[in-house]
Amino acid sequence: MPHETAEIGRFRRYWLQWVAGVAVACAILGAWYLLDRQEPGNADWIAGAAPALVFAVLFAAVLLVGWIVYTNRKIRRQAAALKLSERRLASVLENLPGIAFRCDYAPNWAAEFFSAGCENLSGYPRQDFETQRVFWGDLIAPDDRERLWREIQDSNGAFESEYRIATRDGEQKWMWTRGKVRTSEPSGERWLEGVIVEVTEEKEAAEAHLAAQREASDLRESLAQVDRLTLLGEMAAGIAHEINQPLSAISMYAQSGIRFLRQEPIKTDKLNMALEKLSQQTHRAAEIIQQMRWLGGQSQARFVEVDCNPLIAEVALLASSEAHLRGIEIDIDLCPEVCVCHCVPIQIQQVALNLLRNAMASMTAIECRNGYHIYLSTRCTDSQFMVSVADMGTHIGDDMAPTLFKPFSSSEETTSLGLGLSMCNGIIAAHHGDVDFVNNNMGGVTFCFSIPRVEMEHS
């Protein structure tokens, strides 16, 4: 507004100059006319000058009237424009879906100005805020109130936050506020200015999205569980065989002990040795059970940071019993470096076990020209942890390749659900990693997967 007043003032001055200039010019013209007509000693000059004077005065009057009419119109136009702009501004503020505010720098947000949106958001009339009968700060959920105030205090002038309020009807709404802490220079008085927007829908959508993600993750974990149990079932023969070994040894040592005891004289050294070995075998059996326990267990898909090499070593141990049964040897080549990854250990083990089982299955019941070896190796790069499983079974044909990672695409000769590889793919994708395969020169396939490695900041 001050800007416009100055404009009008300038305009007026400009016109005054013109009017004055023209009037002076007329006066000079009239004078000159008079002097020209005047004969010396003619006292009637005044009568002669009168028309010129009248002309000048009239001219000046016409100009003055023109000016007044013109400036009035101009001022009216400008005032109208100003009104319009004010109306627009007010309308924008009134119709703002959120609240534009200016309030005290205090936890209760005592309002100085709240735009009309506050009625819609809170259910309280605008006057209640502006007459300070209702305080915005009191509407904020108790859990959020302190946090928000702390955030405002800690901010260096500008703040942005999300919090819940309770409306007049008791409904809970999520608010997003962005504002500034203003300080007036001389007095140091502070106040808050900014906007408040409702984000309940966005918040709910985000929560629904999170819930959906959680559900997907739960589903994946259940599937993983099914896959592990399937694996466990498939490996039962190998594991039972593996446990039977120490069990029969234990039984024989025990029986030998009893027999040594019954004999005269008692062979104490033999008896001692038998008991010693019996005890060792008990531990061996326990270890085998320990190895497989994780396969059957119910476990949460919890991400932790862990060195992955020992995980793979455990899997190799578990798989070796079955490999042994099938007359296959697993050659293990683990990277000596500590390689920490952000992963779900059991799932990484499951992927490795699946790949090993596939490798074994591919080499069973066929004549492997190059021998019966599986090469399991791990490697660490600056950013990745990689595991590869190379077998000597059969190449994967072009017809199989595209559906290899799809569920239920098991080849006919296996009895598995065919979840294995799709499972692996899902798990590794959830770890932001990759699974891939390539036909190798040993007649079989090399499967490998990699997951990102955690940066070691202190090293």
Added chain:
Amino acid sequence: MKSSKQKVFIVDDDESVRDAMGFLLDTIDLPHREYASAAEFLEHYDDSEHGCLVADIRMPGMNGLQLQQELKDRNVMLPIIFVTGHGDIPMAVQAMKNGAIDFLRKPFREQDLLDRIQQALEHESAARDRKLERHRIRERIETLTPREKEVFERVVTGKANKVIAAELEISERTVEVHRSQVMQKLGVRTLADLVRKKLEADQPLTTLSASRRPT
């Protein structure tokens, strides 16, 4: 009739099982030797050794069935007792069909194993005796003259002297002389014994047990 030289050969890829079985055999003072694989056993085994074999059916490399076949091919007559880990019933059946003495599932009752081993050893010993006997009979048969052999062949089929004489176009008296020669050379007194010798001699040398073998 246990021979003092009989040994138990243990072939199992699991060290603890081998070792424990050794302990068990020690309790009855049975000599034994242990091998970690079929190949190792075949490498060290020498034909002159007697006893029985206790082998795991499932082993890396050559499995129990393959070992059994290999021994058969080599005319080794060791009785085999198979032990199996977990439900290898089809393999066990195959093993029995191929002439295994018995099979036990791990973990087994130790007394069962010892009993089977004893049986197998007795069996082997008896079989070896019979093999020797057969060998002796065959040697004696070899000492017969061609004519005596002809008479022998016909006598054991139950033909009367008269018929033999007619067939060979010799006198009945001559047949009688040959016949008594045959009886003397083979060391028998009655026709029944003679027939038994003949039957025994006709058994192949490598057959372990006529009674147990499914024909």
